[in-house]
Each structure stands twice: as structure tokens, then as C-alpha cells.
Amino acid sequence: MLPLAVEGLTLExxxxxxxxxxxxxxxxxxxxxxxxxxxxxxxxxLRLLHGLIAPTAGEIRWGGMAMGPAVRKRQAMVFQRxxxxxxxxxxxxxxxxxxxxxxxxxRRDELLSLVGLLERKRQPARLLSGGEQQRLALARALxxxxxxxxxxxxxxxxxxxxxxxIENILSQARSAGTKIVFVTHDVGQAKxxxxxxxxxxxxxxxxxxxxxxxxxxxxxxxxxxxLEGRIVV
Amino acid sequence: MQDLGQAFNLAIRLVWxxxxxxxxxxxxxxxxxxxxxxxxxxxxxxxxxALAVAxxxxxxxxxxxxxxxxxxxxxxxxLLVYLHFSxxxxxxxxxxxxxxxxxxxxxxxxxxxxxxxxxxxxxxxxHNEYAExxxxxxxxxxxxxxxxxxxxxxxxxxxxxxxxxxxxxxxGAVIIVGGNIDHLTRVMTTAIALETSKGDLSLALALGIVxxxxxxxxxxxxxxxxxxxxxxxxx
Numbered sequence: 035m036l037p038l039a040v041e042g043l044t045l046e047x048x049x050x051x052x053x054x055x056x057x058x059x060x061x062x063x064x065x066x067x068x069x070x071x072x073x074x075x076x077x078x079x080l081r082l083l084h085g086l087i088a089p090t091a092g093e094i095r096w097g098g099m100a101m102g103p104a105v106r107k108r109q110a111m112v113f114q115r116x117x118x119x120x121x122x123x124x125x126x127x128x129x130x131x132x133x134x135x136x137x138x139x140x141r142r143d144e145l146l147s148l149v150g151l152l153e154r155k156r157q158p159a160r161l162l163s164g165g166e167q168q169r170l171a172l173a174r175a176l177x178x179x180x181x182x183x184x185x186x187x188x189x190x191x192x193x194x195x196x197x198x199x200i201e202n203i204l205s206q207a208r209s210a211g212t213k214i215v216f217v218t219h220d221v222g223q224a225k226x227x228x229x230x231x232x233x234x235x236x237x238x239x240x241x242x243x244x245x246x247x248x249x250x251x252x253x254x255x256x257x258x259x260x261l262e263g264r265i266v267v
Numbered sequence: 268m269q270d271l272g273q274a275f276n277l278a279i280r281l282v283w284x285x286x287x288x289x290x291x292x293x294x295x296x297x298x299x300x301x302x303x304x305x306x307x308x309x310x311x312x313x314x315x316x317a318l319a320v321a322x323x324x325x326x327x328x329x330x331x332x333x334x335x336x337x338x339x340x341x342x343x344x345x346l347l348v349y350l351h352f353s354x355x356x357x358x359x360x361x362x363x364x365x366x367x368x369x370x371x372x373x374x375x376x377x378x379x380x381x382x383x384x385x386x387x388x389x390x391x392x393x394h395n396e397y398a399e400x401x402x403x404x405x406x407x408x409x410x411x412x413x414x415x416x417x418x419x420x421x422x423x424x425x426x427x428x429x430x431x432x433x434x435x436x437x438x439g440a441v442i443i444v445g446g447n448i449d450h451l452t453r454v455m456t457t458a459i460a461l462e463t464s465k466g467d468l469s470l471a472l473a474l475g476i477v478x479x480x481x482x483x484x485x486x487x488x489x490x491x492x493x494x495x496x497x498x499x500x501x502x
Contacts, residue, residue: 119414
């Protein structure tokens with residue numbers, strides 16, 4: 035689906051400009067991390083790139099195709115708070131597999147095994163712990179075999195062990211050729227995972243650089259302050 | 268009070284003795300109301316799910332109309348169905364007037380808006396929770412509707428129960444289209460009305476107690492099911 039080309043992407047809600055004329059191009063990068071302070075527009079940018087909300091102005095093109103249902107079908111998203119169906123663990127994955135006409139028990143179990151939930155497949159999904167629910171949401175997203183996987187702070191408020199499991203799954207997905215766009219506040223996590231960083235500040239693209247460049251020498255003052263842990267009001 | 272005491276005794280005696288007439292009336296009541304409930308659920312849940320998922324111009328007006336139809340007076344429904352099934356009516360050729368089928372039709376018309384309106388609310392609440400995930404997964408509308416109905420099934424039991432309760436307790440519609448014919452279209456509510464008009468208050472009350480017992484039993488079963496489902500986080 036690459037390259038991604040974003041031009042003049044703008045989102046206004048009730049007169050407030052939440053995303054401000056963002057131009058962005060992603061080429062052969064397999065894991066992009068979106069960072070920025072609270073309210074910078076990270077989650078909104080993800081939703082716009084996935085076509086969950088329509089921009090007020092600007093254009094998003096994936097692999098030369100305008101954003102639309104056909105493009106969204108080749109993508110998947112994991113939300114910060116996993117939205118699980120009121121069903122068993124196995125049925126949650128099976129639901130996504132059916133949408134992809136791939137509802138075999140072997141494939142379902144393979145995905146559950148990947149996220150370490152095979153033993154719990156008969157349990158109600160909503161009785162899983164927070165980390166397990168997020169892993170299930172990830173398995174369901176992967177069930178659609180997405181070319182692009184968006185993750186909106188999937189490890190926020192998870193314990194280190196759960197974070198590690200999710201990071202390992204993402205590494206495997208990346209190795210399998212899935213493009214990953216990941217929002218995180220965790221600088222350490224960004225250093226571990228990112229190939230490039232998109233840094234937002236107040237709805238604007240403050241910086242887009244390779245991870246090594248960004249962490250070694252952030253150009254924007256907002257990014258410098260963020261990485262130094264300074265509170266910017 | 269004396270009547271009430273006698274009614275309890277009579278109700279127990281009638282049930283205990285296996286009174287054939289009583290069980291015929293109970294059986295017909297349940298058959299008519301349960302059939303109406305099943306048909307109303309098939310149509311009402313589909314309408315409710317479609318309204319929960321779809322956004323179209325005039326949706327607000329449709330919701331107001333559906334909600335208003337929840338208050339349809341049974342006698343008006345009975346009259347409308349009567350006019351359709353009477354010999355001079357458009358469906359008179361079917362010969363259904365004063366049959367249990369006509370009673371099922373009347374009760375179905377009466378409770379379909381109730382099931383549609385209440386299920387719409389339940390399913391819309393769930394859809395608000397699922398909507399972003401469904402959109403992300405590009406879930407087609409009909410699949411979303413099916414998933415919502417399945418996942419809300421325990422909450423929808425209460426909706427179905429509300430429809431059943433309304434159907435089994437109403438008298439106005441079934442007495443007009445059924446005629447309260449002994450051994451043919453006599454159900455509990457029409458029998459109660461008849462016995463009251465004859466002055467046999469004990470029998471009328473006894474029938475009322477049996478009706479109440481049926482309603483309590485059905486409600487208790489549904490509540491048990493919902494509690495179990497809630498324990499497993501499915502409801």
C-alpha cells in the first residue's frame with residue numbers, strides 16, 4: 035500500500051483546527067512511530083489515515099489510491115481501549131476471520147497461539163486482563179491480514195511483561211511485511227521499535243525523521259523539550 | 268378479600284385437578300401470544316437493528332413514529348385487523364376472522380412496534396460501542412446487524428418479554444378478531460372478561476392468578492438466564 039502521501043491534511047471541529055495542514059510521505063518504512071504531547075493530534079491523525087474520520091481539507095493517498103472503503107479494507111487498527119465483542123476469545127478472532135473468508139479453526143488457533151491466548155480461547159473475552167484484551171485485539175486485527183496496521187497507544191497502562199509480548203508480536207508482523215504505524219508516549223518504546231518518527235505538536239507536523247536522527251538530534255524545539263522531559267505549556 | 272381467598276383456592280384446585288377447559292384456555296393463550304412474539308421478534312428485531320445501524324434523512328421522524336406506535340390501543344389494532352379480515356375487507360377471502368390466526372395477527376401488529384422500538388435502543392447503545400471497530404474492520408451493514416443482535420441477545424430477551432407480556436395480557440384486540448368462542452378462540456384474558464361480566468368473580472380471579480403465575484415464571488427464567496450471562500460478561 036506504500037507509499038503514503040498526505041497533502042494539506044486538515045481537520046476542524048466546531049471552528050477549532052485539530053489537525054493543521056499536515057504534509058507527510060511514508061515510503062519504504064516498515065514501522066513508523068507517531069509521538070507528541072497530549073492533544074497534539076496523534077490519535078486523530080491515525081483515524082484520518084485509516085479513514086475512520088473524514089478530513090475537512092487535504093488528501094490522503096495510499097499506494098496512489100484515494101482513502102476509501104477499498105483502502106480501509108486492507109488496513110486494521112488496534113485502539114487504546116480494545117473494543118471486544120461480547121463473545122468468547124475464539125469467537126472474537128473468528129468474527130474477523132469470517133470477514134476475510136478465512137474462518138478455519140487452524141488459522142484461528144494459529145493467531146491465538148501467536149498472542150499467547152490459545153489456552154484461554156473458550157473464555158469470555160471481557161473477562162481477560164487488560165494486557166490479554168489488547169493481545170486479543172491485536173490477534174483480531176492480524177486476522178484480516180492487513181497490509182497496514184495502526185496501533186493507538188496499545189501498550190498504555192500495561193505492565194512491562196504485556197508490553198514485551200505485544201512488541202514481539204509487532205516485530206513478527208513487521209518481519210512478515212506488515213506496515214505498522216504506532217502511537218506511543220513511551221520514548222523508550224519508540225527507541226526500541228521505530229524506524230522513523232512523526233512528531234506532532236498542536237496539530238502540526240513538527241518533525242519527521244528517521245528514528246536515529248530524531249533521537250540523536252531533534253530539530254524542533256517541541257521535540258527537544260519532549261525528549262528532555264520538560265513540561266511545555 | 269373473601270373473593271381473593273376463594274380465587275386462590277379455586278386457582279390451585281383448577282390447576283391441581285388438571286381441568287381440561289382451563290388448560291385448553293392456557294394452551295391457546297400461550298400458543299397465540301408466543302407465536303405473535305416470535306413473528307414480532309423476527310420483524311421487530313430486524314427493524315430495530317436496521318434503525319440502530321443506518322443513518323438516513325428522516326430517521327428521527329421514523330423513530331418518533333415507531334415510539335408512538337408502542338402506545339397503540341389494542342382495540343384500535345383489533346378493529347383494523349377486523350376490518351381487513353371481515354368478509355367485506357381486503358383479506359376477507361382468507362376466512363381468518365374469529366380464528367386463532369387472526370388473534371396472532373392482531374397481537375403481532377400490536378407488539379411489533381414495541382419490540383422494534385425497545386430493541387433499537389438496546390442495539391444502538393451496543394452499536395455506539397462497536398461502531399468504530401466495525402468501521403475499522405469494514406463490517407458490512409447486514410453483518411453488523413446480525414452481530415449486534417447476537418451480542419445483545421440476553422438484553423433482547425427482556426425486550427421479547429415486554430412484547431410477550433403485552434400480548435398475553437391484552438384483551439381488546441383478541442376479543443374483537445377472535446370473538447371469545449368457547450373451545451376455539453377463548454384465551455385467558457377474554458375468559459376473565461367473560462366470567463367477570465357473568466359475575467363469577469372467583470373464577471375470573473383464579474384465571475388472573477394463573478396468568479400472573481405464568482408471567483412470573485417466564486420473567487424469573489429470563490432473569491436467571493440474564494444473570495448467568497452477566498456473570499460470564501456476555502450481557
